[in-house]
Amino acid sequence: MVFFTPGPSQLYPTVPGHLETAWRSGVLSISHRSDTFKEIYATSERNLRMLLNIPESHRILFLSSATEAMERIILNCVKHASFHLINGAFSQRFFNIAEQLNKKATSHISVFGAGFIANEVTVPVEAELICATHNETSTGVAIPLAEIYALRRKSPGALLVVDVVSSVPYIELDYSRLDAAFFSVQKGFGLPAGLGVLIANDHCFVKAEQVKNNGVSIGSYHSLPELADRARKNQTPETPNILGIYLLGKVCADMLVKGIDHIRAETERKADRIYAGINVISGLAPFIGDPNYRSRTVIVAETDRNSEEIIAKLAAAGIIVSAGYGKYRERQIRIANFPAHSVEAVKKLINCLDPN
Amino acid sequence: MVFFTPGPSQLYPTVPGHLETAWRSGVLSISHRSDTFKEIYATSERNLRMLLNIPESHRILFLSSATEAMERIILNCVKHASFHLINGAFSQRFFNIAEQLNKKATSHISVFGAGFIANEVTVPVEAELICATHNETSTGVAIPLAEIYALRRKSPGALLVVDVVSSVPYIELDYSRLDAAFFSVQKGFGLPAGLGVLIANDHCFVKAEQVKNNGVSIGSYHSLPELADRARKNQTPETPNILGIYLLGKVCADMLVKGIDHIRAETERKADRIYAGINVISGLAPFIGDPNYRSRTVIVAETDRNSEEIIAKLAAAGIIVSAGYGKYRERQIRIANFPAHSVEAVKKLINCLDPN
Numbered sequence: 001m002v003f004f005t006p007g008p009s010q011l012y013p014t015v016p017g018h019l020e021t022a023w024r025s026g027v028l029s030i031s032h033r034s035d036t037f038k039e040i041y042a043t044s045e046r047n048l049r050m051l052l053n054i055p056e057s058h059r060i061l062f063l064s065s066a067t068e069a070m071e072r073i074i075l076n077c078v079k080h081a082s083f084h085l086i087n088g089a090f091s092q093r094f095f096n097i098a099e100q101l102n103k104k105a106t107s108h109i110s111v112f113g114a115g116f117i118a119n120e121v122t123v124p125v126e127a128e129l130i131c132a133t134h135n136e137t138s139t140g141v142a143i144p145l146a147e148i149y150a151l152r153r154k155s156p157g158a159l160l161v162v163d164v165v166s167s168v169p170y171i172e173l174d175y176s177r178l179d180a181a182f183f184s185v186q187k188g189f190g191l192p193a194g195l196g197v198l199i200a201n202d203h204c205f206v207k208a209e210q211v212k213n214n215g216v217s218i219g220s221y222h223s224l225p226e227l228a229d230r231a232r233k234n235q236t237p238e239t240p241n242i243l244g245i246y247l248l249g250k251v252c253a254d255m256l257v258k259g260i261d262h263i264r265a266e267t268e269r270k271a272d273r274i275y276a277g278i279n280v281i282s283g284l285a286p287f288i289g290d291p292n293y294r295s296r297t298v299i300v301a302e303t304d305r306n307s308e309e310i311i312a313k314l315a316a317a318g319i320i321v322s323a324g325y326g327k328y329r330e331r332q333i334r335i336a337n338f339p340a341h342s343v344e345a346v347k348k349l350i351n352c353l354d355p356n
Numbered sequence: 357m358v359f360f361t362p363g364p365s366q367l368y369p370t371v372p373g374h375l376e377t378a379w380r381s382g383v384l385s386i387s388h389r390s391d392t393f394k395e396i397y398a399t400s401e402r403n404l405r406m407l408l409n410i411p412e413s414h415r416i417l418f419l420s421s422a423t424e425a426m427e428r429i430i431l432n433c434v435k436h437a438s439f440h441l442i443n444g445a446f447s448q449r450f451f452n453i454a455e456q457l458n459k460k461a462t463s464h465i466s467v468f469g470a471g472f473i474a475n476e477v478t479v480p481v482e483a484e485l486i487c488a489t490h491n492e493t494s495t496g497v498a499i500p501l502a503e504i505y506a507l508r509r510k511s512p513g514a515l516l517v518v519d520v521v522s523s524v525p526y527i528e529l530d531y532s533r534l535d536a537a538f539f540s541v542q543k544g545f546g547l548p549a550g551l552g553v554l555i556a557n558d559h560c561f562v563k564a565e566q567v568k569n570n571g572v573s574i575g576s577y578h579s580l581p582e583l584a585d586r587a588r589k590n591q592t593p594e595t596p597n598i599l600g601i602y603l604l605g606k607v608c609a610d611m612l613v614k615g616i617d618h619i620r621a622e623t624e625r626k627a628d629r630i631y632a633g634i635n636v637i638s639g640l641a642p643f644i645g646d647p648n649y650r651s652r653t654v655i656v657a658e659t660d661r662n663s664e665e666i667i668a669k670l671a672a673a674g675i676i677v678s679a680g681y682g683k684y685r686e687r688q689i690r691i692a693n694f695p696a697h698s699v700e701a702v703k704k705l706i707n708c709l710d711p712n
Contacts, residue, residue, distance in 0.1 A: 001385075003385040005385070008595065010385055015379070019379060029357075029364050030359075064597070065595055067595075068577070070576075097577065100579070192599045194600060217456060217457050219457070221423045237423065238420075238424065241420070241549060243548045243549075243599075244597075320385075
C-alpha cells in the first residue's frame with residue numbers, strides 16, 4: 001500500500017526503523033522531565049530548525065495538532081479582532097475558532113478553488129492578527145507567498161500567522177516576513193499523527209503578555225508564555241507525545257542527510273509529473289485553473305466519473321488517494337506529493353490512473 | 357530495564373507487538389475520517405468502557421493529555437467558580453489552570469502528604485465544579501473514594517470531577533457518584549504518552565451549553581459539544597493521536613483477557629509486597645503515615661540517604677524509579693505499581709532495594 005492521502009499519509013521510509021529503536025531503547029517509558037527526554041527535545045528542535053532554516057528570532061513550540069495551534073495563536077495574539085483569508089475548509093475552520101473564542105473575526109472570502117491577491121484584500125485597521133492558509137488541503141490551492149507577505153506590509157499593526165500544514169518541508173519560508181507559522185507532522189514529514197508545531201517570534205510573545213495584562217485569558221498550560229518557559233528547558237508543560245517529538249527529530253535528521261534542496265527539487269519533478277498525467281489522462285483535469293495557484297504538495301483533479309470508481313481502482317493496485325473535500329467528494333480526487341512519496345510510486349500512480 | 361516511574365512508565369508487555377502491527381497494517385497512514393479509523397475508535401471506546409465498566413450515562417472523549425482534560429473541564433463546566441481539593445502538585449495545577457482561565461477558584465488545602473475527609477471540607481455555595489485528585493502522583497496519597505463522593509452529596513448544585521490519572525485501571529469507580537473523571541494513558545495503561553481520556557456525563561454537557569449561552573467561551577475544537585458531536589461518529593474534531601487510540605483499544609482488549617479482577621488483585625498483592633519491603637528495609641520508610649491514605653499504585657518512600665544514591669544503585673541493576681517530587685526530590689523515592697509491572701519485577705525491585 002502507498003498512501004497518497006493528504007494527511008495522515010505515507011510514512012517516511014525510515015519511520016518503522018525509528019519506531020523500533022524507540023521502544024527498544026526505552027524512549028516510550030522515559031520521564032518527560034529526564035535528561036534523556038531533554039536531549040531528545042533539543043535534538044528535535046535543532047534538526048527541525050536546521051531543516052526549515054528557522055532563524056533564532058522564532059521559537060519552536062510543540063502542540064498536539066495544527067488545529068490546536070489555531071486555537072492557541074488566536075487566544076494568545078488576539079485581544080479583540082482577527083482577520084482571515086478564507087478559501088477552503090481549513091481557513092474557514094481558523095475563522096470559526098476565532099469566533100468560538102469570542103473574538104471579532106472578519107474575513108476576505110475567495111470561492112472554493114480560488115486564492116487571493118494582496119491588492120484586492122482590505123485588512124481592517126482593528127485586526128491584530130492576519131490568518132492565512134498557504135496551502136488549502138481541501139482545495140489544492142497554494143497562495144504565492146509574496147501575496148501573503150504583502151498583507152503584513154500593508155498592515156504593520158497586525159501580526160501575520162501562516163498555516164503551512166500541508167506545504168512544509170517543501171515550501172521555503174522567509175521568517176522575517178511572518179510572525180508565526182504552524183503545521184502538523186502527519187503530512188509532509190510522513191509521521192504518525194498527534195503532534196503540532198508552532199513557530200513564533202517575539203512579537204507573538206509580547207502580544208500574549210499584553211492580552212493577559214488586559215485581563216483576557218490566554219489559556220492555561222499551553223499559553224505561549226508557559227510553552228516558552230518550558231521550551232527554554234527543553235521540556236513541555238504537560239507530558240507530551242514523546243514518541244512524536246522523537247520521530248520528528250529522527251526524520252528531520254534523515255531529511256538533512258538527503259538534503260532539503262534535493263527534497264524540494266524532487267517534489268517539483270513529482271508535481272510536474274502528476275499534473276502532466278492529469279492533463280493528458282482522459283477523464284481527469286486539474287481543478288485549479290491558474291498554474292500559479294496550483295499546490296505542488298496537494299494536487300486536486302476533477303473526475304468525469306464518480307471519484308469512488310477511480311479510488312477503488314487505485315486501491316486494488318495498492319494505491320490510496322483521497323476523495324474531494326465536502327461537496328466535491330464525488331467529483332474530485334486529491335493526491336498528496338510529500339517527501340515520503342518516491343518517484344517510483346508516483347510513476348505507478350500515474351500508470352494506474354491511466355485507463356489506457 | 358524496567359521502569360517503575362509513575363508515568364511515563366513501563367510499557368504494557370503487548371505494546372511492542374501492537375506497535376509493529378500498527379505500522380505494518382497502515383494504521384499510521386489511514387485518514388482520521390476513514391471507516392477504518394472509525395472502527396479503531398469504536399473498538400477502543402468499547403474496550404475501555406468494558407474494562408472500566410463505564411455506564412452509558414457517561415461519554416468517553418479523547419484528548420491529548422490529562423492536563424488538557426483539566427483545562428477543558430474547567431472551560432466547559434465553570435462559568436464563574438470552581439472549588440479544588442489541593443494536596444499535592446497535580447491538584448495544585450488543576451487550581452492554577454482554573455485561575456488562568458479567569459475563574460474564581462477556591463480551595464481546601466491539605467499539607468503535602470496528607471489527604472482530607474469530607475466532613476472537614478466546606479464547599480462554597482457558588483462552586484459549580486468540585487475538583488478532586490484521587491491519587492496524588494506527587495505525594496503517593498490516595499483519597500478514599502467515599503470521601504470524594506461525599507463532597508458531591510453535600511453540594512448537590514455542583515458537578516464533581518475526579519482526576520484518576522495514576523489510579524486507573526486499578527481503581528473501581530462508581531460513576532453514578534461522579535460527573536466526570538479523566539486520566540492519561542502513559543501510567544496505568546502502560547502506553548506511550550500523548551493521549552488523555554475524559555469521561556463525562558450529561559450534566560457536564562448541559563452545563564457546557566449553559567456556560568456558552570451565557571456568552572462565556574468554552575473553547576473551540578475541543579469544547580465538550582464539539583467533542584461529543586464527533587464522538588457520535590467515532591471521530592475526533594482534529595486529526596488525533598491515531599496510534600494512541602489504536603494502542604489503547606488493543607491494550608484494553610489484552611487486559612480484558614487477563615481479567616480486570618485479576619489485575620486488581622495482583623495490584624493489591626504487589627502493593628502489599630512493596631510496602632512490606634519498605635517497612636523492613638533499613639533506610640526506607642513509607643512517607644504516608646495513615647495506611648488508609650496510602651496509594652496502591654504510586655508508592656512513596658522516605659530515604660535516610662540522598663535518594664540519588666538509591667536511584668543510581670537500582671539503575672545499575674536495570675530498575676528505574678523516580679525521585680521525590682519537587683523539594684522532596686532528595687529525600688524520597690517514588691515507585692509505580694501498574695499492571696505492566698510483573699510480580700517478578702517487583703520481587704527484583706525489593707531485592708535490589710535491600711542493601712543486605
